[in-house]
Amino acid sequence: MTHALNLPSDTRAVPAAHDWVFDPDQVQPHRRATVPRYGDDRWSLLALSQNPSTREGIVYWKKRFPDAYREAFRHAAWALITLPLPRTVPLSHGGAPMRAQLSADRTFKTIQQWAVFAHWLVARGIPTLSAVTADDLTAFAEHLHKQRGMARNTACSHLITLTRLHFYGTAFLPAANRLTEPPWLRDGHDDYLPAASSRGENLTEPITPQTMGPLLVWSLRFVEQFADDILNAHQERAQIMAAAAAADSGPTATGSDQLLRYLHATKQAGDPIPVIFAGGLPARAAIIYLAAKTGTPTRTVAATLQRPIWREYLRDHHTSAPLDTPVTGQLDGQPWHEPFLYHERQNLIRMLSTACFVVIAYLTGMRPGEVLALEAGCCPQPPATGSGRQLIYATALEDAAPDEDPPAHSLIHGRQFKHALDENGVHQSAGAVRVPWVAVPPVVAAVRVMERLSQGGRLLFDTMAEDRRSSEIRTGRSLSPVTVHNRVKAFIEWVNQHARSRGREAEAIPADAHGAISLGRFRRTLAWHIARRPGGLVALAVQYGHLRTLISEGYAARSRNGIHELLDFETARAVAQDLTDVHEALDNGGGISGPAARRLINAAGTQHRRFGGLVTTTRQARSLLADPALNVFHNSDAFLFCNYDRAKALCHPSRGGQTTPSLDRCRSNCANIARTDEHASQIENAATELRAQASSPLLPEPLADRLRQKADHLAQLASDHRTSRITTDQEDS
Structure with a gap:
């Protein structure tokens, strides 16, 4: 964000009311009209950013700031926008690095949070920023979480904005507008914030599979099956708009004759006239549509349809304006949509672009x-x-x-x-x-x-x-x-x-x-x-294992942050949860079978001692995943745990480079397999269900035989577990 003007030699001087807040010549040409002047009541920050998706943050000085503090914070906001903090300022806010200058969006949020502080100062009777004491700042921090009920992260954001106000005051503002050093710079933030959640700092919940599955399925349908129809309808609408524009520049008289011939023929046949619907009700005549259809200027169409004869006929004889685009996409052999209508094309385009966003955002891990x-x-x-x-x-x-x-x-x-x-x-x-x-x-x-x-x-x-x-x-x-x-x-x-x-x-x-x-x-x-990797719950579920490989490949050239932190965090949480379930089952007399049974028992005990089933921070996640003994992955489809050891894994014959298993390629003779009593019960239930299916008289005999063979195989797995399972009592003895 580099939009400074030729600054005065004394940056503590207040700019004149007519001065630009930032330099219009350094912003995109089509944004220059939005650049505010210092004395404006309304400051748009849109031109500060070249990020195409940034919102237009608008600061309303009279509305947001009390009279006593408005000009002090206006000056501070001008410095925040125009001047990066100098290298001499310790860019820290309690241990974390502080940026020398903020993005447009963060600048807007900072100014908005300053407004909260300004109103609190007025209510407390503090006349100037220089009169604020460390005790006042402590009281404000308490006010944020006790009176306003802010979550820890939100309250922390407010404290960081005051830290920045202190640094800017020291570097650029007159003495009356300088904020004392916040006490959390010396003591750290923890004593001034609400207690951390037991779930850690990242409280964003994943979308449940019951919702994400159908959402992805329908999004993929739009992208892969419906897109051609919608885009063709969009193109036809564009052609209609172009034809109407051409009619507007053509001879009026000729177009009027064609329109009247169309209307009289329509009336004589008793046919309806196309209209635009809104909210399921006819809103107005489809003027552009009729202009294109008859080659008549739009103003002539509008004027003609206002005549009593046509106004009265239109009231009782109207229909949606149809498009000629055929519906070719299908669902289960049936057209996915009725014939397209002129007025609904815009909504379908929005649905299509939304579906594309969902597919791209979800299957790449990009930020919005x-x-x-x-x-x-x-x-x-x-x-x-x-x-x-x-x-x-x-x-x-x-x-x-x-x-x-x-x-x-x-x-x-x-x-x-x-x-x-x-x-x-x-x-x-x-x-x-x-x-x-x-x-x-x-x-x-x-x-x-x-x-x-x-x-x-x-x-x-x-x-x-x-x-x-x-x-x-x-x-x-x-x-x-x-x-x-x-x-x-x-x-x-x-x-x-x-x-x-x-x-x-x-x-x-x-x-x-x-x-x-x-x-x-x-x-x-x-x-x-x-x-x-919940098999079968979401379209492309089999590809989730591959996505980890692909995403890891794409991020290999950079540090493990962003999506990798989320991957590590969720993987560690899954491992901790699964091993906790195993530990509790063992405590209740449960048993484990398989070549890796003892490794799974040891892993469950190690996880319980170190993490107690709770992984709440990325640091804990990294610590858990760094322990080879805790590389345990649950494969619910195969009814097993994989105690992953790359040297023994059969899902990766090359044994090279893989830090996680490919659970869709489990082999029954792999040395990394272990099963619990719960798995054995699930296997028995699956065998019972297969036998019930095989007994159906409607099922062809060859298929019934295959189902019975599969059921016998599953029953043998369950029997092998029952006869070979070991418990913690056996381990201790």
Whole structure:
């Protein structure tokens, strides 16, 4: 964020009311009109950022700040926007590094949090910032969590903004506006914040499989089955708009004659006139549609339909304006949608772009802002392999035979924003080019759909892609995270209504147990599914193991942060939970069988002593995963635990490079297998169910034989467990 003006020699001097807050010549040309002047009551911070998905943060000085402190904080905000903290300032806020200058979004949040502090100072009767004492700051910290009930992370954010106010006051503000050193700089934040949650700092819940599964299924349907129909309808609508525009520039008289001939023929036949529906009710005549159909200027269409004869006829004879685009996509052999209507095309385009966002965000682990900043051409076709074959969509690195060329993966090139800092710690609003993401086929398909929708635009999720008539201020901007969040909600509502109307209630998307589906939860959910891999609950479940491999490959050139931290955290939580269940079962007399039985018993005891079943921080997660004895993974589909030892693993014959097992490739003779009594009970239940299926008179005999053989095999596994199981009592003896 480098938008400073030629600054005065004394930066403690208050700028004049007519001075620019930041330099208009250094912002994007189409944003210059939004740059505020110092004395304005309304400061838009939109032009500070080149991140296309950033929101337009607006500071309202009279509305947000009390009179006594408005000018002091206006000066501080000007310094915050214009001046990076000098190197002489200790850039720390209780142990963590502090950026020399903030992003536009964080700047807006900081100013908003200063407003909370300003109102508290007025209520406490403190006249100036320089009069604030360390005891006052301690009282404010207590006020945040006891009176306002803020969560720990939110309260900590407020304290950090006051730390920054102190540093800026020391460096740039006059004496009356300088805040004393906050006591948490010396003592650390812990004594001034609410207690940490037992679940740790990352409280974002993954989306439940019951919700994520159908949501992904329907999103993939839009991307892979419905997209062509929707985009064709979108193109037809564009052609209608172009024809109407051409009519507006053509001869009026000729168009009027054609319109009247159309209307009289329609009336004589008793046919309806096309109208636009809104909320299920006719709202207005389809003027643009009729203009294109008859070659009549839109103003002539509007004026003609206001005549009493046509107004009266239209009242009782109207219908939706149909499109000619055929519906070719199908669900179970039936068209997925009725013939398209002119007025619903916009909503279907929104549903399609939302589905593309869900697929890209969920199956790559990108942050929402990273998805929204993707540009057309971000996912080029991978190069041909040495043999000339185009191996684009490999599902797993190890699936290639030794004598084959290694698979070429599609890569998505983009920018990251969260950690985009220059060497001086100043946030770079345009982001930084990062290591490419590796894309599985559905992601590539979603990118291709958005490239078609963007129609040559720069951004995949450009606000102008859906409607080129958007206002100029939206030029160069993508959809905002708030807009996409609302669209995900609308997408779920549309799908559920669509499913009900077709008798497919079982395919509806149920509400998530943890509330609204915020965009950041897709990333957390991907980590959860990769770590736990619930077979069959989500489309592409078999690929979750491969996704870990692909994601690890894509992140190999950078430090283990971001999505890797989430992967490690969720994997460690899953391991701790599973080993706790094993430990409790052993305490209650349960037994373990299999080649790795003793290793599983030891792992359960070690985990219980070290972690007690609770992994609440990324540090604990790294510690657990670093212990080879605790590399235990639950495979519910195969009814076993994998006590992973790479040297013994049969799922990776090459024994090289794999830090986790491929649970979809378990081998019954692997030395890493262990089973519990619970697994044996599940196996017996599965065998009983298979025998019941085999006994059906409707089942062909060869298939029934195979089911009985499978049931016998499962029964033998359960019997082997019962006869060979060991318990902790046996281990102790």
